[in-house]
Amino acid sequence: MTNLRDIRLACIGAGNMAEALVKGLLRAGLSPAQVTVTDVRHERLDYFRSAYGVQAAPDNRAAAKAADVILLAVKPQQMNDVLAELAGATERALFVSIAAGIPTARIERALGAPARVVRVMPNTPALVGAGISALCGGAHAAAADLALAEVLLQAVGQTVRVDEALMDAVTAVSGSGPAYIFRVMEAMEAAAVQHGLPQETARSLVLATVAGAGQLAQSSRRAPSELREQVTSKGGTTEAALKVLNERDIAGAFSDAIAAAVRRARELAG
Ligand SMILES: NC(=O)c1ccc[n+]([C@@H]2O[C@H](COP(=O)([O-])OP(=O)(O)OC[C@H]3O[C@@H](n4cnc5c(N)ncnc54)[C@H](OP(=O)(O)O)[C@@H]3O)[C@@H](O)[C@H]2O)c1
Known part of the structure; x- marks a missing residue:
């Protein structure tokens, strides 16, 4: 399933990177009805609703349950709480994490195996469609999962695949x-x-x-x-x-x- 029109996306955390990605995906043909964003800040939910016409709600778990792809877009320091909340919520969705520094193994452990996780390091030129994102798959991610994550990220720029061991170097070079x-x-x-x-x-x-x-x-x-x-x-x-x-x-x-x-x-x- 690598056709953008087939997926339902939940974006957990409606901050700067989430906005860049949602904007790019809508521009690439995703319909607002396919996208739900969540955030602890109500003003961000209101903003996403009015600026992009997407669904916006505070309940992370409900959004995750209804999704095919769950984009983890909170700060690394907020990830433990979010993963604890999402553990066991879904067995079929693909998790795509953009959090700096957080290994796929840690996400898998927190969610409960065998979660399919792709880790991505995007950068802010994604806001103008000129980003570059590096991707790597976790232990249970299939080739089709990486391909789907790649299609999503290509909506906001270029993509490259790297070994997970190199993700911190990517973060330091293109992320920052x-x-x-x-x-x-x-x-x-x-x-x-x-x-x-x-x-x-x-x-x-x-x-x-x-x-x-x-x-x-x-x-x-x-x-x-x-x-x-x-x-x-x-x-x-x-x-x-x-x-x-x-x-x-x-x-x-x-x-x-x-x-x-x-x-x-x-x-x-x-
Ligand atoms: N910005 C970049 O250049 C960049 C580049 C590459 C990767 N990344 C990664 O992208 C991720 C997001 O970065 P960002 O700059 O977009 O951060 P951000 O603007 O702070 O966005 C995160 C949003 O999630 C909200 N949030 C906090 N706890 C939550 C929870 N439990 N459930 C739902 N939402 C919650 C935050 O609210 P509060 O503000 O109230 O906490 C904030 O609105 C990070 O992990 C970062 O490492 C960022």
């Missing part, structure tokens, strides 16, 4: 990654303003530069290092700037930052 790029954008914008550019112009220049560089790198067969070399002429301005970034060990900073995110993902796994 958009924030690293936003940090770089902030720094470039501040520097542009220091050199006299009006704030608005600085922002436009940075936004278009980051988006354009991303698009160029994506559409090119060349590695980022080659693209960098192409625009770095000997004795030129780019070389002068890159020399400073390298002296400040930008590669080391990213290496340490990603290592810290991997460690944190492992801590969240508990």
